[in-house]
Structures are given as structure tokens and as C-alpha cells.
Amino acid sequence: MARERAEAGKLTVSRSVQTAAKIPPAGRWAVEASVPACLVPQRLAGIDQDGLARISLTVADGRIEAIEAVTGSSDALSTGMVFPSFVELHTHLDKGHIWPRRRNPDGTFFGALDNVTLDREAHWSAADVAARMDFSLRCAYAHGTSAIRTHLDSIGKQIGISWPVFAEMREKWAGSIELQAVALFSIEHVADRAHMSEIAAALRTHDGILGGVTYMVPELDQGLDTLFRVAADNGFDLDFHVDETQDPTARSLHHIAEAVLRHRFAGRVTVGHCCSLARQEEDEIKATIEKVAEAGIAVVSLPMCNLYLQDRVSGRTPRSRGVTLLHELKAAGVDVAVSSDNTRDPFYAYGDLDALEVFREAVRVAHLDHPFGDWPKAITATPASVMGIDAGRLRVGGPADFVLFKARNWTELLSRPQADRIVVRNGRAIDTTLPDYEELDALLGGGSSDLPASNHP
Numbered sequence: 045m046a047r048e049r050a051e052a053g054k055l056t057v058s059r060s061v062q063t064a065a066k067i068p069p070a071g072r073w074a075v076e077a078s079v080p081a082c083l084v085p086q087r088l089a090g091i092d093q094d095g096l097a098r099i100s101l102t103v104a105d106g107r108i109e110a111i112e113a114v115t116g117s118s119d120a121l122s123t124g125m126v127f128p129s130f131v132e133l134h135t136h137l138d139k140g141h142i143w144p145r146r147r148n149p150d151g152t153f154f155g156a157l158d159n160v161t162l163d164r165e166a167h168w169s170a171a172d173v174a175a176r177m178d179f180s181l182r183c184a185y186a187h188g189t190s191a192i193r194t195h196l197d198s199i200g201k202q203i204g205i206s207w208p209v210f211a212e213m214r215e216k217w218a219g220s221i222e223l224q225a226v227a228l229f230s231i232e233h234v235a236d237r238a239h240m241s242e243i244a245a246a247l248r249t250h251d252g253i254l255g256g257v258t259y260m261v262p263e264l265d266q267g268l269d270t271l272f273r274v275a276a277d278n279g280f281d282l283d284f285h286v287d288e289t290q291d292p293t294a295r296s297l298h299h300i301a302e303a304v305l306r307h308r309f310a311g312r313v314t315v316g317h318c319c320s321l322a323r324q325e326e327d328e329i330k331a332t333i334e335k336v337a338e339a340g341i342a343v344v345s346l347p348m349c350n351l352y353l354q355d356r357v358s359g360r361t362p363r364s365r366g367v368t369l370l371h372e373l374k375a376a377g378v379d380v381a382v383s384s385d386n387t388r389d390p391f392y393a394y395g396d397l398d399a400l401e402v403f404r405e406a407v408r409v410a411h412l413d414h415p416f417g418d419w420p421k422a423i424t425a426t427p428a429s430v431m432g433i434d435a436g437r438l439r440v441g442g443p444a445d446f447v448l449f450k451a452r453n454w455t456e457l458l459s460r461p462q463a464d465r466i467v468v469r470n471g472r473a474i475d476t477t478l479p480d481y482e483e484l485d486a487l488l489g490g491g492s493s494d495l496p497a498s499n500h501p
């Protein structure tokens with residue numbers, strides 16, 4: 045009996061392994077799956093009430109040769125759902141996985157800021173940053189991600205360390221994960237001319253994006269004017285960390301939208317977090333959202349990190365979910381994405397750069413369901429369009445980069461971690477084994493940091 049159960053278990057576990065094994069390493073093959081119709085630019089027949097259509101996807105020589113409605117039985121492989129490979133618009137690859145070395149003692153935003161600063165000053169050599177970045181990228185790749193934008197802490201000596209490492213990683217991962225990076229520093233640093241010229245030089249050398257953390261300081265508008273001028277003069281896009289607080293008087297989002305319009309800025313502007321927007325009065329919310337839409341700003345929400353850091357008061361249950369107003373922004377025509385943000389660092393103790401996990405949590409936290417509508421674009425087509433890259437959709441002639449799930453519908457997809465997903469890149473099933481945390485032990489001092497009460501620098 046025990047043997048029969050074990051055999052039956054083996055069969056269930058191995059079904060997607062068997063499907064993956066049937067995908068040839070080259071040539072033409074086809075798979076039938078249900079796709080969120082919003083992720084396929086062509087018209088699809090038979091879209092169901094959940095926005096899913098059953099398609100047959102033919103792959104030839106690494107590209108999508110045909111996408112057709114399923115009409116009857118065929119020789120194609122058959123599975124549950126298919127998504128285009130994921131796109132992460134907001135991450136922090138330079139901080140990833142430092143938790144075992146430097147935890148956040150109280151789980152607050154300022155606990156995160158202080159402890160990341162200590163870790164960065166003590167440990168962020170080129171070798172340290174490179175090893176953790178590469179580990180994170182292997183995780184993201186195995187989960188099915190093909191493009192990532194990361195912020196890089198860019199202050200003092202770190203500028204000369206992290207940017208060259210990032211450039212090496214971008215080259216190493218070219219063709220597997222497309223990478224972009226944003227310079228991250230707080231708005232007060234903008235007044236420091238030497239800092240700004242060092243930043244501009246690094247971004248010119250490494251084709252970077254100008255960023256910054258904005259909050260309500262007296263020099264906010266002056267700082268924004270400098271950032272917009274530097275961006276316009278150098279052809280940089282802008283990507284800010286904005287109002288990551290529950291304080292309703294934090295209104296830097298409105299100031300950024302006004303700066304876009306004041307400068308008639310022609311580049312792409314993205315803002316992350318915008319948590320305080322959800323704490324403001326309705327008329328103020330409406331006025332800010334209208335300005336953000338008019339300015340053509342894209343918003344990226346980081347639901348897992350926001351749940352972790354926002355409204356955290358020791359001994360008190362959080363009352364707010366911390367996320368920005370995703371539905372209202374999208375209804376106003378604003379491009380809205382969701383992304384991982386931090387992974388296993390003092391800003392967020394968990395996470396593995398699994399965009400499906402982000403989507404699953406975003407659905408739960410922000411009610412992106414009933415109907416799901418075009419919310420699947422928030423981890424695919426929308427961030428790809430904000431990044432200006434050809435990804436995040438399944439289109440004929442495009443690369444055969446997609447993720448196959450055994451789950452046949454939303455309730456099956458979002459109820460399990462989908463650890464047995466099949467990731468197809470350039471028409472081939474890749475190895476989805478995740479890197480072993482033990483690899484990082486030599487760098488971070490072992491895996492037992494959840495036990496001792498204090499950090500070790």
C-alpha cells in the first residue's frame with residue numbers, strides 16, 4: 045500500500061517534468077495552454093469570463109511562429125496556463141540576501157535604512173555585490189523573469205563599486221535577463237554638486253537612469269528642478285522612490301508631477317511606492333492622480349515590501365495594507381505595475397524575485413481580481429513598456445520566452461507556489477533549480493541569523 049502511494053505521488057509530482065522533457069531542444073514544437081488574453085496582442089476567440097483563452101502556441105527556432113485558437117484534438121503538448129516571461133520594474137539587486145549578515149531589528153523603515161547603511165559601509169566590495177547580484181539573478185531567471193530594473197545605492201565610494209559591477213552583470217546576463225539600473229540617493233544629496241557630477245558621469249558611462257528618494261523636505265522642489273535639468277541635459281529617464289510612509293502630509297508625488305509639467309520633460313518618469321496617497325482625503329487624491337495622469341508618470345507598487353514595512357508599530361496590529369491606489373491610478377489611465385522590491389534584506393526579510401509570487405500577493409492585498417481584467421499586464425506588458433523593451437507579451441514573431449503552469453485557471457494558479465512551473469527561453473525548457481542559500485554562507489556568515497538577537501557587522 046505504502047509503495048502504491050509512493051508510486052502515485054511520484055506520478056503526480058513528475059507530470060510537469062514529463063512535459064518539460066517533451067520540449068525539444070531545437071526545431072518546431074507546439075503547446076496548448078490557457079493565456080490571459082490581455083497578454084496577446086492579436087484578437088483571440090473564446091475568451092472566458094476570467095479573461096482566459098485557450099491557444100495553441102507553435103515555436104520554431106526559438107521564436108513564436110503561430111498563436112491559434114484550439115479547435116480540436118492535436119499532437120501539441122497540453123498544459124494549464126501560459127504567461128509571457130515576467131518583467132520586474134523595481135528591485136534592489138545590490139542589497140539582496142544580506143539579511144543573514146544584517147537583519148532589521150524592529151522591521152521598521154528606519155531600522156531598514158540604518159542597517160543597510162551599516163552593512164553597505166562595512167561589506168559592499170565589488171566581490172560581495174557581484175556574488176549577491178548573480179545569486180538573485182539566478183533566482184529570477186529560474187522563476188521565469190526576462191527583464192529587471194534595479195535601483196543601486198549610489199552614494200560616496202559605492203558609486204564607483206556598484207555601477208561597474210552592474211555593468212559586468214548586464215553583459216554576463218545579456219540574452220537571459222535584460223537589466224537596467226537607477227541611481228538611488230536621498231533628495232538632500234542633490235544639493236551636493238560634486239555628488240551630482242559623479243552620478244551624472246556614472247550614468248553616462250553605464251547608460252543608467254537617474255533616481256532618488258523624495259519626501260517633504262524644504263529643498264524638495266529645488267532638488268527636483270536640479271534632477272529634471274540633469275536628466276534633460278543628459279537624456280536620462282527618471283525613476284523615484286516616493287512617499288514611502290503612512291504620513292498623509294507626504295505629497296512629493298504631486299510635486300514630481302508638477303515638475304514633469306513645469307520642465308516639459310520628454311523622458312520617461314516612473315515612481316515607486318507612493319504609499320501616503322492611500323492615506324489622504326478624497327479631493328487631494330483626485331487632484332494628485334489627475335496630475336500624475338497628465339504628466340504621463342508610470343507607477344510601480346511594491347505590495348510585499350509595503351505590507352512588511354508600512355504601519356508597523358511594535359505590539360500593534362497593522363491597520364493599513366500600505367499599498368498605493370492601484371485601481372484609481374489605473375482607472376485614470378496611469379500605467380501601473382507591481383514588482384518585488386527588496387529580497388532578504390532589512391527592507392524586506394523575505395522574497396526570491398518570483399514575479400508570480402508578487403502577482404499572487406498583489407491580487408490578495410489590492411483585490412486585483414473579480415474580474416482579473418488586464419491586471420496580468422502589471423508584471424509583464426506594462427513594466428516592459430515602461431522599460432522600453434520588447435517583452436511581456438506573447439506575439440507571433442517574438443521570442444519564445446514564456447512560463448507554463450499546470451494550473452488551469454486563476455484559483456489553481458494563485459493557490460499554490462507553482463514550484464513545478466516550466467520556464468521556456470528561446471524555445472527551450474531551462475533548468476529551474478534554484479541556487480542553494482549555502483552558496484552565500486561564506487559571504488554572509490552562515491544561515492542562522494534568525495536565532496541571535498543582534499546584528500554582526
Ligand SMILES: O=c1cc[nH]c(=O)[nH]1
Pocket residue numbers: 136139285288349385386391
Ligand atoms: O523600499 C526601499 C526604499 C529605499 N531603499 C530600498 O532598498 N528599499
